[in-house]
Amino acid sequence: MPELPEVENIKKDLRKTLIGKQIQRVFVYTEKMIKVGAGKISNIKKGSKKQTQEFIKTLKNKRILEIQRRAKYLIISLSQKHFLVIHLRMSGQLIFRNKKQLKEPLLLSVAKNAVKEKLPNKHTHLEIVFKGEQRLFYNDIRQFGHLRLVNQKELEEIFENLSLGPEPLSLSFEGFKEISETYKRKRAKDFLLDQRVISGIGNIYSDEALFRSKINPSRKIYSLKEAELKKLFQNIKLVLNEAISAGGSSIDSFKRVNGNSGKYTEKHLVYGRSGFPCPVCKRKLLSKKIGSRTSTYCGYCQK
């Protein structure tokens, strides 16, 4: 589900709601979604009772000190140098409810036949109860996401192993040019999606940035003129910043921590609009698989 703007909004929401709170109780409903330590994520499916017990025991009575984002990861700092590292992957949601809100059913998806539900529901995998009966729920329909509990050293180990590329919003054009030189053999779409090249961009914002830059997603990076590279660099920042301000894009299940949707979806010029007219030239937008992801683009405007 979420790319950088969505995760950034969740981070901001969590800062407002969670900082200073103390964890009272923890319910793990789906063991394979959680992990303790810095081991490989693929081992997560072996989620064990022992690990779950340790997860619950360690979280208990901890305080929330700070929430940060790196790429599409959320890092929740807890007292006594423990950290909760969360990746929402395609369909993860973090929803916060106070005692009164708990009784109100929530619309957790934007699908046509979506029904309001109370929490926890069948897609709730973790529930954290804070003092005062306020709760944070982790829901994840597709169960691709994960939450892991680590100490300082393990936190560093995780991010070292990930070798994430720079954050696009704090990247200079000089830095962008440098990585474009290093990865010049990639197609533009692959370049933007590769988290070790630049981190935080996914399928929506890569398509949107390429369209606004009039660059075909299949173009090789080495073929881009300096002016095109510059436009791409600026448009990445533009779409990410606009999306952050709009609260992100709610395609299906993306929800803010209060259950609200993001409003950037209506600003999408190409993502999810294959077959519809190009907003500039009115020709039908095309779609094509690039690196096993669907890219939507205008065959006429994007050279």
Next chain:
DNA sequence: CTTGCGACCTGTTGGC
């Protein structure tokens, strides 16, 4: 090293 593809899951949509 890169590339490509299946795997991981459940749910929704569009075509017949």
Next chain:
DNA sequence: TGCCAACAGGTCGCAA
């Protein structure tokens, strides 16, 4: 209406 294939904000691991 029903069924069934294709597809969905993302990585990860493995083979070539």
